Amino acid sequence: MTDAAVSPGMGLNQTASKSAPLTTADGKPLKAALRKANGRARRNALLLVAPLFVFLLFTYTIPIVQMMARSVMNPEVANNLPNTSAAIGDWDGEGLPSEEVFAAMAQDLKNGGRSTIGRVAARLNTDMPGLRSTMMGAMRDADEFQAPFKEALLADDDDWGDPRLWTLIKRETRTITPAYYLRALDYEYDQAGEIVPRPENLQVYRSIFWQTAWMSGLITILTILMGYPVAHLLATLPLKRANLLMILVLLPFWTSLLVRTSAWIVLLQQEGVVNNFLVFFQIVDDNDRMRLIYNRIGTIIAMTHILLPFMILPLYSVMKTIPPSLTRAARSMGATPLRAHLTVYMPLTIPGLAAGVLLVFILAIGYYITPALVGGEGGIFISNLIADRMTGSLSQLRLALALATILLVGVLVLYWLFNRLVGVERLKFG
Amino acid sequence: MALPDHATRLERVWHRTYLIICGLIFFFLVAPIIVIIPLSFNATPYFTFTKEMLTFNPDGYSMRWYDDLLSSREWIRSIQNSFFIAITSTIIATTLGTLAALGLSRREMPARAAITAFLISPMIVPLIITAAALFAFYARANLSQTYFSIIMSHVVLGAPFVVITVTAALSGFDNQLIRASQSLGANQVTTFFKVILPLLLPGIIAGGLFAFITSLDEVVVVLFLAGPEQTPMTVRMFSGLREEISPTILALASILVALSIGLLTMMELLRRRTERQRSG
Structure with missing residues (x-):
């Protein structure tokens, strides 16, 4: 009965749509009008983005591409x-x-x-x-x-x-020559024109690349170790108190990089606050003050401090969305607190952890100011070497550009990974 | 994070330890920044607490480094430069960034992820690379050592923060308000200025503050681009820290800490305003 009542209607509809397509009030076909409206909306959206896009293209992308091109030039x-x-x-x-x-x-x-x-x-x-x-x-x-x-x-x-x-x-x-890239990776042409590793005592760049990577890795691990508990605390406290404590995370975030670096210089000097404190409490001898700055330790301490908020903020924003009832459910079913944490809570925080890790690592490998000020001889990053070579002769400059290109490619690969795993639109501050 | 009443002894001990660890980490985050403020009032040119300072003897404290800073024509000039560059570039970056964010949050936006990634990239690319590229670029155009080149570069660096912040603000925007406004007879322009803009303003201001602080803090690009005329305070601070650190720098640093506390307070007020709007 119902079937019979419906089917003629369906048939009628079908024939109607075949013979006379749906139209808008002023008689245009609906499909075309819709497509036109959509096209207009797309164009409007693009027009809004266009000013910044074009501005960046001309005052940012093109200069970088031009610079990279010069790293292979040999006219x-x-x-x-x-x-x-x-x-x-x-x-x-x-x-x-x-x-x-x-x-x-x-x-x-x-x-x-x-x-x-x-x-x-x-x-x-x-x-x-x-x-x-x-x-x-x-x-x-x-x-x-x-x-x-x-x-x-x-x-x-x-x-x-x-x-x-x-x-x-x-x-x-x-x-066009690959010579500067060979040099940037500690290879060179020998007199017969074969590509060979440079003499051991002249190899610098690969070890600085390696140092940049492992120090950035270590800094990232340190920010995880310190950021994870803090983010967890902030995410589980009542909102009012969490917001109050959040200020302690945001204050360093909002404080000038130079200010934070100079604070560490002041604190970590041999005659600085930390050493005086240690001497006063007789933890170290007055004649045996610790060298905490102008070396790798200085770079690692200062950069961990500077990058820590970049770990806490993405972790916090993910942890905040995890309902506490999940851990409680795990506990009520007999999991120990540790087990509930490891098997239920931690896996849910991985998106935030991935975002934090990639963000901190990407920012760390490009650092220049802090290693330049507190790194001394040993604690420098590849950026410092690039800046140093930049002011030299023409071939030194091209070598610097080759080093910069290698660094840039590395950063862009990580950034692409960040986009794939996290998505830039998830990036938020505060 | 209160523990339930049935928590075991071990749990209580662990919880206590956990809170202490977190406290130490908060201390690590904030103490280095706060400690420079009392040190900047040191009467002696040392970077540690003297006996007089620890016993709160007034003789241990002085304003001499602030006097030094504020009576130095070069420092004043460089601070003016910094603010001029930061304010100008913030206005441009906020305008361009807000427009872009409005476009990006449209449903019809094609290739959104790729375009967003591109617009954000100046934040990710190592500054030394940006600085070197822009230096070569403006030098070829005979524009290095001009305010123009520095301001344009800071727009590049500041705009991503505006895009991120305004996009985040837009993600919580109720599109029905636009339809409501239009159904009441407002045209697009009126809707934008009377409905969209007031609601977005906290987000836009927050983005602007980010762009402002980015420009004010920026060292690497200005190190390459600024001539003696345009030297901003960060460059003077950087060379000061490199050569011989003087407590004058600590005085400036303390002022900057006060500034960032001020900006942070503003951000917090903006956030509360948005929250009230959303809930009310």
Whole structure:
């Protein structure tokens, strides 16, 4: 009965929608009107985001991409020895190049002024000491060179007969070079052009990368150990008292980084408050005051303090949403407090823990100010090395940019992970 | 977190220990910041409590470091610079960030997660990288060592905080209010200024405060971009701490702590206001 009553209606509806599509009041098809309205809403949303998006693109993203591009640039040799660069491409690297290459080199030496050849010579001299004088000497005599140029150059200086010189020039005529990245990872080209590890006493960067990673890891662990109990306390206290205690977490969060760093300098100095306190209570001897700053310990203590709120806040916001009845239920079913905590409560806090861990670690590996001020010689991070190399020569600068790119890629991978696991929209302060 | 009456002895002991541990951690969080305030009144140029200070002898205390700070033309000038840069960049960052947050919270926003991640990224990228890139960028445009370049850079660094804070405020926003306003005959502009903006204001101000403190605190970018004209107080503090730390820095640091306590109080009041609005 019911079926029979309904089915004609259904059929009628179907035929109606087939023959005359639903329309809006002014006669447009509903589907098209809806799509149009949705399109307009999308456009409006995009228009609101556009100003900041475009602003960041031009004053932030593009500068960073430009900077990264400079870390592989190597235009000196190609630009300043144009003929040689063109000719040497055909050389197979066996023995010495042909007469044409020597002729091109003689031409370049003749055309190039003192500063042009000087720039090339300085660039190549870093890879092959002594080459500067060879090139500058040949430049001065270039006007007198006669064909055959091979003999002329060899007569000018024996070094022109060294195949390694030509291998080097061929390699450096490439305008894009991985050389700075090799250096940033403590590798280099040897004289035959093979990639080899740098001599042990010159290896610095890998160990600083490693130090940055393990110190950041240690700091992250310390912030977990200190942040977890505090976040738990805040999440389980009555709201009024939790808000009051929350101020103690937010005060350091809102206090200038420099202020917090200077506070630690004051506290941890050999004549500072902590050491005086320890001496007063005869925990350490007056002549044997602890070195707590200008080393790794200083960096770790200060950075743990500075980053601790970044662990507490995401943990707290997740813990607050966990109903206390869950732990109570576990207890009532016979779990010990420890077991209830480990098997019921802790797994639920993992989203907050992941957010805190990634946030603290990401922020820590890029730190510059605090290690620079309290790290001394031993407690520095990769950022400090980058800043240091940035003010050096052109090749030092490119090396700094290569180091910066490696650091940036690492940070972006972690940030991507953060987005996958946590989501940026979950980020909140206070 | 009160223990039930039937708690065992072990539980009570553990609970007590737990509270003590938490107390120590709170102490670790706050004590280093608070301790510099009395130290900044030290009459001697040392960074520890003298005997006079510990016995509350008035001779142990003095205002000399504050006098030093406030009578130094360079310090005053750098503090003015800092505030000028922070206020200007906060206004721009708050405007751009609020607009972006309004767009991001629209239901129809395409690629929301990716765009949010992009807009937040300046907060995540190591400052030394941002600083180096912006330095090269503005140097090429002949704009390094100008207020313009510093302010623009601080907008970049401050805007993510505004986006995060305003987006969070919007997530609790009742969209029915917009419909109600429109059904009563208000157009979009009126609805925005009379309904949306007043309700969002606490969130926007909070975001603005974040951008403000970010700019005021920022060291690395200004270290690269600021010339002698624009030197803000953070750069002077940084070089002061690097070379020879003088208690004058502690005086400034104490003033900054007072400032952050003030800002924190403002944030707390804003939060309470929002809570009242939501519940009322």
